[in-house]
């Protein structure tokens with residue numbers, strides 16, 4: 601069996617694709633990487649929320665799944681929209697890396713909780729809004745580009761620190777630059793953060809091949825958590841430009857706890873709830889959480905956010 605793997609060509613994307621190749625090789629499955637550029641890689645002068653986030657890192661890969669140029673597409677689970685068209689599906693989520701965000705800087709004395717004032721580079725609406733909520737004394741600088749580009753901008757002095765996903769920083773070998781791990785009960789991560797998703801064209805991939813790939817790549821405990829988080833996001837109809845967050849975690853061998861919510865762009869309002877339920881009904885858990893958040897004022901909050909973006 602030989603699999604053509606579609607991937608973006610950023611260093612993190614290549615790390616992810618090579619990780620998938622390693623998992624496949626365990627069972628003698630050979631593969632090759634097909635590099636595909638997405639709108640998110642090309643348009644670097646505008647913030648993600650202004651480009652219109654839906655599928656900006658995924659569309660071109662999906663086109664090649666459909667026309668049969670590749671067998672699977674590898675994405676950061678976080679970049680994959682929560683509502684997939686019916687001809688595409690996810691057949692695996694890899695075991696999640698630690699899901700939290702980290703503060704990255706050359707200055708070891710920096711800390712979010714210290715009360716010092718400094719500039720943080722980020723292009724994520726969630727991170728900007730959360731910083732405004734928890735750390736109003738800090739300023740943010742809009743910063744696009746892959747990890748290496750952002751660290752170069754940090755070194756050029758365009759900001760004093762970056763707020764990033766631990767998973768990407770660790771995978772790229774920048775652990776030495778981490779000055780603080782942010783607590784997930786405050787800075788709850790984005791849906792899917794830390795896991796890698798495998799997407800296929802539902803009707804063109806052979807069913808038997810698809811089952812083998814799932815067996816080799818999918819980590820079911822992670823997948824159950826991501827189904828809860830993604831159901832939450834789907835109900836909010838949020839892409840990655842909406843400042844929403846959710847993290848599901850196992851509490852015992854049958855139960856998942858899902859924490860998630862929304863924060864207003866100016867940080868003044870933060871809605872967060874935790875729901876617990878049985879793991880095999882995790883999408884229902886995500887749906888229930890979304891309903892609760894919408895009912896508690898999330899509905900109006902979302903409307904305001906959409907008008908402002």
Ligand SMILES: NCc1[nH]cc(CCC(=O)O)c1CC(=O)O
Pocket residue numbers: 676677678679763764765766767768792793794795796
């Ligand atoms: N949207 C960019 C993106 N997509 C996935 C990751 C990090 C790795 C991951 O969450 O799996 C990042 C960078 C970041 O948020 O710091």
